Amino acid sequence: MAAQLDYHTMREIFTRFREAEPEPKGELHHVNAFTLVVAVALSAQATDAGVNKATAELFKIADTPEKMLALGEEGLIAHIKTIGLYRNKAKNVMKLSRILAEEYGGEVPNSRAALQSLPGVGRKTANVVLNMWWRYPAQAVDTHIFRVGNRTGICPGKDVNAVERAIEDNVPVDFQLHAHHWLILHGRYHCKARKPMCATCLIRDLCQFEEKTL
Structure with missing residues (x-):
């Protein structure tokens, strides 16, 4: 060191x-705070390019927590099965979508603690979202x-x-x-x-x- x-x-x-x-700029494609959270959660142990390829069509039809829930876990898996650990990631995305829909009115919270309380969202993911979406250092x-x-x-x-x-x-x-x-x-x-x-x-x-x- x-x-x-x-x-x-x-x-x-x-x-x-x-x-x-x-x-x-960060290299993960996204259209709003929700798709950024999903993209970063999917990127664990995967490349940004691989995530971008998998989410290109996904984010056209599921760019809000409510739309993601409507798509369903199997529908999500159909889009992200090229990404490592896709089954576990799909479960987490559905869980965090439900929490955002039911507890946050479909909006992504902008506190680190609230973000980290979401399934599949650790400190690194929370920091990426805070930085890239809210321009917090x-x-x-x-x-x-x-x-x-x-x-x-x-x-x-x-x-x-x-x-x-x-x-x-x-x-x-x-x-x-x-x-x-x-x-x-x-x-x-x-x-x-x-x-x-x-x-x-x-x-x-x-x-x-x-x-x-x-």
Whole structure:
């Protein structure tokens, strides 16, 4: 685990990220807060591309909790059976749809605790929804961010909660809204797990990764 980078280095890193991608976007397709919750819940142990393919037709006919309930569990499964763990995910989507319909008037709540109370919605999913839909600077730490944070020294931590706190505590506030998207994209396309592309990395000179590739 690399040591936490200092403030000035952090500012320079995120300034470069922002110059390269001023408005980074999440890659899960959605049309409203409900479809975002469903897409993120489906994305656990699956790729965003795979989820987008499965939900392309689904969200045309079931973009509210009520419509999802009308579709039914087997109808949902017909759309998402290409996604890993689809049966368990389908059960959770139906359960959370019923809760949203019956307890929240069909609306998605915008508190982390309320979101996490929904079946299949953990802290990471809640943070993605808070960030992408309500533009709250919540930090959704996935495997990419965990890897990048610990390799580079941007947000080191022994677990995802520690990495989340490191982002909140050390990333300058004017970069907080997009911080997790910049880090995810950097990990997904540059600082890859097996073959990091250090030679073309934006922050090569500032990174603490000792095993930089040529």
